[in-house]
Amino acid sequence: MSQNRESRERLERPLIRLAKAVGVATSYVGMSNDYHEIADDVLVAVLAALGIDASNDMAISTSLKNLLDERHRRLTPPTVLHIEGAESKVPVHVGVFDIPQATITLEDGSEYTGVLEPDAGDGSMAYWMDDAFVTTASIVIPRDLPIGYHTLHVTVGDRTEDATLISAPKRIELIDAMKDHRLWGWMAQIYSIRSHESWGVGDFVDLGTMLTDAKAKTGADFMLINPVHAGEPVTPLTPSPYLPISRTFLNFTYIRPEAIEEYNLLGEESRTRVAQLHDSVRPLNENADHIDRDAMWAAKMQALWLIFKVGRSPERQAQFDAYKRAHGEGLEAYATWCLAYDKWGAPTASPSSWFRTTDRNSQPVQDLRNRYPDTLDFYRWMEWIASEQLADAQNAARKAGMALGVMADMAVGVHPLGADVWWNPDRYAKGATVGAPPDMFNQQGQDWSQPPLSPISLEKTGYEAYREMVHGMFAQAGAVRIDHILGLFRLWWIPAGMGAKNGTYVTYDSAVMLGILALEAARAHGVVVGEDLGVVPEYVASSLASHGVLGCAVEWFEQMDGAFRDPRKWREMALASVDVHDMPPCAGYLQYEHVKVRAELGLLEGPVEEFQASAEREQKAMLRMLVNGGWVSGECVNDVPGHIREIVEGMYRAMTASPCKLLAAAIVDGVGEVRTQNQPGTNNEYPNWRVPLADGEGNPVPVEGLFDREGMQSLARVLNA
Template identity: 65%
Template sequence: MSKKQEMESEERLARPLIRLAKAHGVATSYNGQQGEFIEIDDDVLIKVLAALGVDASSEEKAKKALSDLEDEKHARLVEPTVLHVQGSDSTVTVNHGPLDVPQASITLEDGTEYQGVISTKPGDGATAYPLDGELIVNSRLVIPADLPLGYHTLHVKAGKRTADATLISAPKRVNLIKDLQNGQLWGWMAQLYSIRSKDSWGVGDFYDLGNLLAGAKTKTGADFILINPVHAAEPVAPLTPSPYLPISRRFINFSYIRPEAIEEYDRLDDEAQEQIAQLHDSVRANNTDPDFVDRDAMWKAKVPALWLIFKAGRSIKRQKAFDAYVKEAGGDLEAYATWCLCYDKWGAPEDDPESWENRLTKDSKEVKDLRKQYPDTLEFYKWLEWIADEQLTAAQKKAQDAGMKIGLMADMAVGVHPQGAEVWWNPQRFAKGATVGAPPDFFNQQGQNWSQPPLNPIDLANTGYQTYRDMVHGMFQKAGAVRIDHVLGLFRLWWIPQGNSAKDATYVYYDSAVMLGILALEAYRANGVVVGEDLGVVPDYVADSLKEHGLMGCVIEWYAQDSNGFVPPKKWREYALASVTTHDMPPTAGYLNYEQVKIREELGLLTTSVEEFQKSAEEEHNGLLNMLETNGYMPAQWREDEASHEQDIIEAMHVALCDAPSKLLAAAIVDGVGERRAQNQPGTNNEYPNWRVPLADGKKNPILLDDLFNNERLLSLADTMNNALAKKNAR
């Protein structure tokens, strides 16, 4: 990569490789974090194109691929996916012979025929394109502004040729829900697994979530809780700790099931219930372990309990409900359940050519034979998903019944595990030979490789974005809001070719208009809220598009800095979820006491001397306190004895937070109880117990859900939020 000029030369832009890359949405240059211009090396472009299934290994092959692409574009009667934004006419290009007159009709999502008039107007006037001895011209179909919202089918006919396209009719933007139109809402942020009750199995679960949501509303007045992703995981221990590396984003992590809350539990005889009680007792002590959340012990105890309940059978009514769920979930559920069965019987997939996942496909005889050999186990994994779906839905219902305006805010991870069910069953959905990450920046000078295979934008377009639609729809069925981790991924992702470092990579662009349109449509149907995590450097066009589509961004008080220091909250964005901290930092009590310095020093993560890092941390610390003091959020004398005023300072930070115009405000439950330990230390795996730190106070006393809403410090923070907002609204 080079940093010579500020734009690509005409000579470079004329090269077949560069033209081919741009035609496929592969960036041939970009601007780094400091605005420096960087051109992408040919080797990287060739490898990324190969991951898209395009051979550009020589100039001749690049020329041929470019020619083939143009032929394919003109041979196609209509693009496979078409976006219509309700409220204004939209046009669709149709390629056809010079004497053909295009005709079109629309089958609406409900199966009825659209009665509006689809008119035709001349195309772009370009010279006719020669293809297979014929000339191809184009016309434009005009889709009327009043086309109903939904996923429809556009039927196009021109001469003897016909084609269908997925026609997505979406709202222009995600409109604010009623309670946000002229006001703000506040809620909590929590790591579900860390919040255990006396009846948990050592890990917080969906039954706990329902009680957490209801209690947060009735005891603190909160209107939502943002939790960690609860996407599907492995079926057998050891379980991956990180919720951001799921096996499938389409389904739910069934390890969060509470066995005793399953309706069929009551069908068990006394002996079976006693067996479950004994299994529960074997891990009950883990609920008060202050040091470690032991998912594996939990799951090893919970699986036999779930088998007992599964074997008890279901009533006719319940069996019909299960059958209906399986039918609706369709092939994706078949994929995940089959993958779980293979994992169960053959062991964890390995990065080895002889591993079952690398040797076999869904159509392999061995896989089909395994399904026939263990039909009960296959059904068991489908049943687990059904139960998990029921219990997560019930948790949101508890939130709504308690009066929460939003309830659960679900978190959507960026991607999936490279050896997970989605990649194995549907490899065509993903780029082969590339993973997703981030380019070099101030914090990671070598860049980051997240090891997740990116969705293939070509396959998305060819399939009407079905994979993405199903995922978003599923999340909104069980939540009042969805937070999208790394929302820039809807616009572009940093693709790292296999064998390359994270620096030797480039961006690949996605059709953000379609993906944002789907989000807007699903949010509209669910009367939900969409939050995009857009921290860090965000290109202007991305920020503008997010704002235009009504998506909330994110603001973190510790990160809200510019060249003049910390930005007062009154100047923050309106369309944002604002909070003091985030899960990638120590809780505020820890951060104020330089926990971030201690962790990085102990783990050898510092790129400078500890003295330099400590100095920069102290400057940041003092800068934030200066902002609080200057703007009247705390008195100067607190700084003379910060240790005695730790809780006061944290609450002052939340008073400042409430002064922001941001529509959504969030307080972290760890800040409410005085916890100091980080949930996640970026740049580490097992060197630090990431995603395995249980909820405790500043002295590592475990805090159970049963006592959480009696905690004086947490109630004081809740009062701070409520009083600050009430005072603000009374002005």
């Protein structure tokens, strides 16, 4: 087509109308401004994943009518958004002569005493259903309604229906420390940074040490860490922190056993056993080649069981009981899934797997819980301990004077065989996964294997799953980074078996989801950063900015037509960094580590010489920008290998010239590491998420003295200038 839009004839087709009615895109414009119309079989499959039958003409007609009837049969949408300080109208479906009435129960259980005025409407949008016309009136929500998750009760005649009423701030306001200033911090893959007391993998106690040292020795105000969402209970453990079992709970493998209060109750024999277990994996701390999570957990889990079995004081037991009550069904979901995994083995996609043959109400599941009550409580207990130790790290950061402390990272989705999906399958689409359409970097598209949250379920449940997740993220953090924040607007759904190229976008109610972010951030006095790299539609960028969500600016990505943008022209509302975990650190990038790795792994579509030439052009363009800005000297251009440190620091000086409100320095850049943490397009071909922190000579770098190292101090001086 010559125009980037669908024809009138296509738009009038019932399948297209049905898809659009539920937010399924029937066309899209790609990264290169290339226009695509979605094939019918893809639309049918995506609609099926939403629980909508479009398998033939009759089914399409019936589904469209049922959809419209259901929307008009409800008095009001199941979830409605109100913006604090503004008057809003909630649509209500009524008979032609009906006038709606409403009351509000506030989040704390009290009744809202303000006046809710009805607006009868003019009947211009009447819909014929059940032998009568249905028209749209409204209820006016006053501007003084406080923020919170309230319940709206709407009455028309003898009918009353409830809706979740989310009252949110208009935007996320900058914290005081950022209003007239900017903050900087470090980026860390915490599992990769071990202390002498670690169990082979960095843990929450190591994080606390790094936070306090980073503030005391470099003046940093935050530390952006990898996602620490919940994982498997037993080995083998999934290395990727971006494929969690649950996004609501924490990865308890980060616990430090000796830091648990009940460790002090152990008898001599048990203490000796814990020490033996620790000693068995202590040498892993010196391994600069790879992280061995499985060996760590095989030892640490035995130590944790000993500490769990020693019991708790009445006061501590009361705290544990309060934690269990506060986290209710969600905790039961994860703990029960862990117990099933532990006793029945890893879940699989096989029809005979317990993941497929049972659910939370199955008798075998109840029998399992009854048979192993201690083990079930052990998994609850580890979550409690993990939340305590992460909170201790955050409290230590704040006590040290950090303005934000932990910046938590929220993954875009969950494992398809994880606890969240097993316990609440209705929250997720069935028969589809999330990914990305083809682009110049991934010509076949990307399939991330994660099932998407259903926008229909989100609306019907008052966005409960998303609310719980965001609230949990802010529980032990001063800021939250959201991976692929475009997913709050739309996600690329891929029907099972069709391949990543054959998908389409499904839209979400971004206003509601951003409203929830604003509400939770306001309550936590926190900051939200959205990973918005790549092609971002104008309406998305505008919405994020208006809601006070900071974007991301990565120096290596800030280029166009072969030239790098002057950092002084970057946007203010962003978290700036030089690099990211999906590429080598600066020292490695400057030495073409990315070319070497991709060539060795067979990830190049063309000749290696062609990719090398492209990388060299990119590096020259970067150096040109740095020299023109006065951030490096001209002699660096002629001898890059001899001036790696000067160039790296020049890149950071350029970044500090930007107006960005947050600046992030990578610890790997401070110590001279050259290896990438994650190589996209690979699994076990490359040790993704298993690369320990090392210096440029390959020596392991421990937590002790990390921020005293000259490279770290030098980089900190650049950021503090």
